Amino acid sequence: MAKAQNDYFGLSRIVSIILAIIPITAWICGLVTRFQEGKIVAGIIRIFLGGWILWILDLIFMIVNGKIFRLLNI
DSSP states (O other), rough: OEEEEEEEOOOOHHHHHHHHSHHHHHHHHHHHOOOOOOOHHHHHHHHHHHHHHHHHHHHHHHHHHSSSSSSSOO
């Protein structure tokens, strides 16, 4: 059975949730994750709109399904 792919560099879900709780690390990890996926436009949007709303959404999505919120999949 293959291991489930999680956001935040494939770290365990608990470590990813801990990183998502801290706003600065959540913003940086979310930005790096989007650029690693090759989603340049989504990464740029995270730079300019990566404030409190995306942080809260990332935290909720990370707790619920282990992935960050994806506003755009471009």
